[in-house]
Amino acid sequence: LRRALEREEISILYQPIVRLEDRSIAGFEALARWDHPKLGRVGPSEFISIAEEIGLIVDLGMFVMDRTARQLAIWQQSMRHRGPIFASVNVSSRQLLRHDLIHDLRSVLSRSAVARGTLKLELTESLVMENPEHAAQMMHRIRELGAGLSLDDFGTGHSSLAYLQRFPFDTIKIDQSFVRTTNRGTRPVLLKSIIAMAHDLGMDVVAEGAESDSDAVELYQLGCEYAQGFAFGEPMSADAARRLLAEERLEAAQ
Ligand code: C2E
Ligand code: MG
Ligand code: MG
Numbered sequence: 001l002r003r004a005l006e007r008e009e010i011s012i013l014y015q016p017i018v019r020l021e022d023r024s025i026a027g028f029e030a031l032a033r034w035d036h037p038k039l040g041r042v043g044p045s046e047f048i049s050i051a052e053e054i055g056l057i058v059d060l061g062m063f064v065m066d067r068t069a070r071q072l073a074i075w076q077q078s079m080r081h082r083g084p085i086f087a088s089v090n091v092s093s094r095q096l097l098r099h100d101l102i103h104d105l106r107s108v109l110s111r112s113a114v115a116r117g118t119l120k121l122e123l124t125e126s127l128v129m130e131n132p133e134h135a136a137q138m139m140h141r142i143r144e145l146g147a148g149l150s151l152d153d154f155g156t157g158h159s160s161l162a163y164l165q166r167f168p169f170d171t172i173k174i175d176q177s178f179v180r181t182t183n184r185g186t187r188p189v190l191l192k193s194i195i196a197m198a199h200d201l202g203m204d205v206v207a208e209g210a211e212s213d214s215d216a217v218e219l220y221q222l223g224c225e226y227a228q229g230f231a232f233g234e235p236m237s238a239d240a241a242r243r244l245l246a247e248e249r250l251e252a253a254q
Contacts, residue, residue, distance in 0.1 A: 001034075001047060001056055005063060009035050012067050013235035014087070016244065017206055017228045020220040025248060027086035029122070029228060030068040031235045032060070052094050061095045062104050069112035069119050071238050076115060079245060084115035088150055093127040097134065102141050109145060120148030120171065125157030128167060136166055143168045150206070154178075155194065164201060172198040176209025176229070179219070187218065195223050 004010055014028035034042040051057040072087040079085070095101050109119065121142060128135045128151075139149055150171040151164075155178045174195070178188050198205045207219045210229030219227050233244065 001050060001054070004034055004036070005056065005060060009037070010060065010063065011035055012064055012071075012238070014068075014071070014238060014241045015228060015235040016233045016241070017086075017088075017226050018216075018232040020216060020225055020227055023216075023232070025085060025245060026226055027088065027118070027120075028241055029088045029235075030064055030090070032064055032090075033235075048092065052092050055094070057092045057094045058098065058100070061089075061092060062108075065089050065104065065119075065121075066108050066111070069108045069114055072114045072119060073112040075242070075245065076118070077113075078242075079249070081249075084118050085245075086118040086120055086148065087114075088120040088122050088148070090152065091121045091123055091127075093130055096123060096127060096138055097131065099138075101138065102145065105142060105145055105147060109147065116146045117148045117170070119146075120150050122150045122152040122173065124152045125154065125160075128163070129158055129160060132163055132166075139168050151203075153208070155190070161197075169203055171204045171206060173206045173208050173228075174224075179207045179209045179215065179229075180211075181215075187222075192222050199223065 011033050013031050013033055015031060016025050017027045017029060018024065019026045032044050032048070034047050036042050048057070051060050068087050068089050072085070076084045142149060148171065149169045150173055151169045152173050153175045154172045155175045174191070178191050178194065181187055195205050204226060205224045206226040206228055207224050208228055210216050210219060210227040210231045212231055215229065216227055216231050236244070
């Protein structure tokens, strides 16, 4: 895995996050892949935990953050006709608990001219709850530097509602298990309440795992403003993402 990073076998795919109101692209989430010379393409669930164990996650995380910020700056420069899109990057606990994250983030932001607040870091509940005091401190510094903060996989961890108010998240990403219909064909009852609660706290809501058009329609009716999922595009190369943005521009001009 160490060598993979040096040999540039780690690539980044970008999955669109869509504004449900008009289905325009609001941003992308960066998702790491390992193109192994023998095993082929390996997903993050197979190597992120290993990278965490051996401490490589710091370098890997920095790589993803830097690449994504550069990519985001290119997209934003080529689309000055519309509001800036955002890009979000997943952050592991090992990264958040190290003070160097602030230093790394500062250098990433100084190298790439991205609009303020449009590079977002995605944290999970479990990671934040490991050390809430320290996490809160780090998160305030991250926001001060001009990065955004999303709470990833909401609903799968402890969901400590009291803490939600204390942490400076601008976005909540609702886990796919809450988005998917149950075997009786209905959405989990909590979905509507989670969306309302996030809005009361002044946060935007992204629904993860929107796989069908009916998912998208219903999410919009429930007041959810953004969605991500196979209904709007699978994780794709930076080039494919650029083509998608260009197509959208053409359609808007017609
Ligand atoms: P995540 O951050 O919750 O990312 C969303 C995952 O859901 C992605 O899996 C994505 O491909 C998948 N997904 C998107 N739309 C749909 C859908 O409509 N249906 C279904 N069933 N799945 C969908 P992926 O790419 O395998 O990533 C898995 C997890 O690995 C991520 O979950 C994230 O926690 C972690 N991860 C990925 N890249 C990185 C990274 O660069 N750093 C760190 N620390 N973690 C990463
Ligand atoms: Mg994520
Ligand atoms: Mg997630």
